[in-house]
Structure formats: C-alpha cells, structure tokens
Amino acid sequence: MAERPTPDLTSPAMRAALLRGLTTRRSLMTGAFGVGASVALAACGSAPRGGTNPSASGAATPTAKAAQDMSDSEKVVNWSNWSSYIDVSEDEKSRPSLDAFTKETGIKVNYTEDYNDNDEFYAKVRPLLEAGEDTGRDVWCSTDWMVARLIRQGYVQQLDYANIPNGQANLEDSLKNVEFDPGRKFSLPWQSGFAGIAYNLDATGGKKIETMTQLLTDPSLKGKVTLLSEMRDTVGLVLCEMGKDPSNFTKADFDAAIEMIQKAKDAGQLKGFTGNDYTDGLTKGDIAACVAWTGDVVQLQFENEKVQYVLPQAGFTLWSDNFVIPAMAKHKKNAEKLIDYYYQPAVMAEVEAWVNYIPPVKGTKDELTKIDEELATNELIVPTPEVLSRAKVFRGLTAEEETSFARAFSDLTSS
Template structure:
C-alpha cells in the first residue's frame, strides 16, 4: 500500500490561525501541534505540497544509505524536539533526564526546541535531505504522517536493534506495528496521542456523553457538539461508531460517514468543526461535548473538574509522535543510545509525569506511581488493557485517496 502524501490544507491553515489568535486556555502544545501539521493534502493539488516545502513523494529504492558514524569520537547528540515536550526543572534551568543521560554516558545532548509544526520543520531540513547532506540533527521528533513520508523517501536511517534492548523489549504492543514502519525498523514513539470524547458536566446537566451516536442524535446536545477539523480523527471516530475499521475502510464506507456527519450539520446538531480552540469552548460550556485530544483533557481537568472524558465502546483513534535518525546524521549510535534510554521505565516515568501524554513504555506504571499516583492511575497517560484494545489507527492513503477524501471533508466542514 502506498503511503499518504501530506501537505497543509486550507483547513489546517485556518486551524493554525485560530490557534494563534484564540484565548489563553486554548493554546495547548498538543492542540498547536495537531492544528499545524496534520497531513492533509491541500485542495489545490500536489503543487501546494512543493510550496509548503514538501515535494511530491517518490518511492525510495531502499533504506537510507548508512553514513559515517562519528559517535565514538564525538560524544554529542543534536536533538530537535517540540516545545514543552521534555521535562524541565521548576527554575527552568535544568533538563533532569537529559542531564542524567550525560552523567551516565558522557554524551552531551545539544537539545533544541525548534519544531513548531511538521510542515515548517520539514521545510527546514528538506534541502539537505534531498541533496544527500546531513541536517545538523541526529534525532528528531515528528508526527506519524511525516515520519511515514520521510521513511518512504529514504531520508531516515534504519535503527540497529542491538543498540535498543530496552526499546525493543518495552515498547507497548499497540504501537509495535504501524503500517508505515512495520516492526519499528526506523522509528520509536516519543508519545502516543489519543482522540476521545470530552464533555462538560455543567453543560450536559450531569449527563455522560460516550458515543458519536449520542453526539449526533441526542436532542439535548443540539447546537452544542463539536468535531475536529483533523480529517483522520473526525472521520476515524465516526467510522468506528458505524462499525467500520479505520485501518481497512473502503471509499463507500468513508462516504457513508461523510453523509452521516452532513446530517448532523444540516439539522444543526453540530455547532462547528474546530481546531485547537475547542478547549476554551469546552471549558466555558459553549460546547457540551466534542472530540478531543487526551493531552488537552488532562490539562483542562487540572483547572475545571467539570471536564470529563469517555472512551466509546466502538473504540478511539490513536496516532504517535516519533523519534527518527535522519539520513547522514553524524552520531547515529549516540542517538540510538538516547532512544533506548527513554525506554527505561524509570526514565519514561519522569518524562510522562511532566508532559502528560500517552507513554509508549511497558512497565512504567509503578515508576510513575512513585512520582504521582494519580498520573499512574490515569488511562489517558497509561492506557489499561481494555483501553489499549480499543485503540485504532487510520490507514495510510494513496495520493488519489488523500486528495479525494480531503476534498469531501473540506466540503463537509465548509472549508
């Protein structure tokens, strides 16, 4: 199956603008990430991809050529990540887990928070990758659609399993076999991102909202329901509710889900489709219920106990942010040692306690409980077996499917 051809559509651009102009409570790190690089193909066609710094993909002839590894001589790692995606001390002067890694290994980590959205970051490193040159980075974190694209282009190095004993042993089952990187030959998750249903009990009169069917059909919620401008999350959750598998769905099934949501629009059950700004609407009660990202819910609940969430019986959507070693990176072995370090349960617990997203490391619960028992018991951070079993991923799309599905979705949401 061919992989998706990501770009930045008018839908995502609008969401990103909202993220920059909405209220203080709306701009969480996860919301900004999802609003700014979600992988939809621009409606103007493949030309828009190039304008965004993403060329039309060509299937790679094989894995990225091994580059000279200077790890033994140069005890350094150049690590690029998103903002607020690494633990930091209260005085903001120390990175505890990174400093412990250096103390243990002698490898200095030059840590840079220079990823603000996937498309923008790819535009920075694309010229070097396309020219077969090093990017100046040994380790990066990008969302699954972009990870898939870079692997397909041959711009990511294959990892050495012998350097990753903890990662290989401790990666949780639900993230082991993405269709875009079977067996995790090139990538390991930094975090998982769950899409669930959130609701405000003050706005629902104490009623629980736990299915897309209820969101679309309950008259008491009319005009106070929100879905996301991210096609994969909204369509994935709707197809699950209809009994379709997002990993194997057909075009007729996709069209049936579009039609179902269109009815919700026509009868004004759906208030609107939102980017990151659902957080402020949900907090205020303007939205009684909406699709939401789990990391946002944890942050909202800290200030508003009326915010609750539900995992639909039909299941929920999951995606990942992923650690990759770019082609021509000078310090591949050092980077692999850092990846493996973050798959040690005690280290993973320190990170999870700070960033509050889904931890992909098996055995982290008792270590996280030592830091914060409430976080260790939160299934939005450590999904239990029942929750993990309901996790679903959206299948990879061909170029034609990407264009066709995004056009239909944009028409639905009025983009």
C-alpha cells in the same frame, strides 16, 4: 541516576506551565494536520514523490542514504523536538533526564525545540534530504502520518535494535506493528495521545455522552457539538462507530464517514470544527460535547470537575510522535543510545510527570506511582491493556489519498 524534582501538578503556576505546553503542542499539531495545508502541499508538489505508500501498495521502500557514523569519536547527538515536550527543572534552566543521560553515557545532547509544525519542519529539511546532505540533526520526533511520508521517500534510516534493546523489549504491544511502519523498522514512539469524546455535565443536563452516534444525532445537543478540524481523528472516530478499522479502511468507508458527518452538519447538530480551542467553550458549557484530545482534558479537569471524558467502546484514535533518524545523520549510534535511554520505564516516568501524555514504554505506571500516584491511575495518561486494545492508529495514506481525502474533509468543514 540523579534525583529528579517532583512537580506540584496542583499549583497554579505548574498548571499554567503545563497548559502552555499542551496548547502549543496541540494547536501546532492542528496546524500541521490542517486539511488546507495538506491539499496545498499536494498541489505544489510537496507531497511524496512516486505517489505510493509502500506498506499499502507493496512498493519497495527506498533506502535512506547513510553518512559515516562519527558516534565513537564525537560524543554528541543533535535532537530536534516540539516545545514543552520534555521534563524541566523547577527553575526551568535544565532538563534533568538529558543531564542524566549525558552523565551516564558521556554523550552531550544538543536539544533544540525547533519542531513547531510537521509540514513547516519538513519544508526546512526536505531540500537537504533530497540533495543527500546532512540536516544537522541526528534524531527528531515526527507525527505518524509524517513518518509514513518520510519512510516512503527514503528520508529516514532503519533503526539498529542492537543499540536499542530497551526499545525492542519495552515498547507497548499496541504500538509495535503499525501500518505505516510494520515491525517498527524506522520509528519508535516518543509520546502518544488519544482522541475521544469530552462533555460538560452542566451543559448536557447530567447526561453522559459516550458514543459518536449520540454526539452526531442526540437532539438535546443540537448546535452545541464541535468536531476536530484534524481529519484523522474526527473521521477515525466515525469509522470506529461504523464498525470500520481506521488502520485498514477503503475509500468507500471514508466517503461513508464523511457522509455521516455531513448529515449531522446539515441537521444543525454541529457548532463547528475546531483545533484545541474547544477547551474554553467546553469549560464554560458553550460546547456541550465534542471530540477532544486527552492531553487537553487532563488539564481541564484540574479546573472543572464537570468536564468528563469518554473513550468510546467502539474504538478511538491513537496518535504518536515518533523518534526517527534522518538520512545522512552523523551520529546514528548516539541517537539510538538516546532512544534506548528513554525506553527505560523509570526515565519515561520522569518525563510523563511533566508532560502528561501517554508513555509508549511498558512498566512506566509502576515507576510513575513512585512520583505521583494520582497520575499513575489516570487512564488517559497510563491506559490499561483493555483501553489500548480499543485504540486505533489511522493508516498511512498514499499521496493521491492525502490529496483527495483532505479536499473532501476541507469541503465538509468549510462549506
């Protein structure tokens, strides 16, 4: 395997590059998760047809259409992904792990950074999938809730683990049996992240903010708290605080969480709801405490040691962007070999040294230690089993729930 350059994560240039990537990822994901967009999609018919979540309702999952697999005769795989989401060479002209995959397998990867937003990407590929046509892509990376939609519409194919033995052996236990894809039949995570609580010690007067109850009720924080405009993370954290499981909750639980947030808003506790634009205010101290994403905070801590981060003991949300293979993909086996390649701990470590998200692959920590010991001991990048045991994946929603829950959250954030 070719030698990879080790990035200098403390250099201003590298921090700036990482921040560009993280800001793009999180701001775009916020747009994808945006409640207004969810309501609009449901209203115009873009929500899943049939209106059911198979895993929640017991309905049969449609079988995705399969094309003749040309993998043996065409040594190519077409991968669509988010921007700044893979390792790059120091001159930014190549992607070392992809080059090594091609050298090892003879399979050329057409890697395209055209996944800018979950709903935007879905709007591009849905007409082709609905018509039973090839999308021109063999694999892409969708966020959990979008994977749930694609599965229940029959738009992604079941994985053949005979071609992905590393995926079967090395997937982190906490990610194996998620509600939206029990047993990981249709998806495997590419990268993951947490939503937790960030705070600025100067702005809190040295006080640690470790629970959602503190965030929503502590009078010393009044008017200096922000929550995420991403429903699944904000509501998910409140559900955990209430002793509920975001992967298995009822409408009554959801309504109670909304009521708890509304009470804090009515009391003047909240400064507002944000995407990842909380970062500037948190660094300056204009925001004392907030719900925040791990990837952002890892980078903020390079700049300001007063910025602290807590993963609440009551639990917190874990999201993933996941490999899926679409219906009618022409190079399914090649795509599975690609997924399998990245499920080697040494390869995933090379990616993590650049992207700083959470690897879904067991054994990555040991390999990352060889690259950068500080990164390997950061629990926001390489969580311990104890940390992962408290992480919760927000369950998949039915089409009706997507509409009603998004509308309720939109009313809360906009009123």
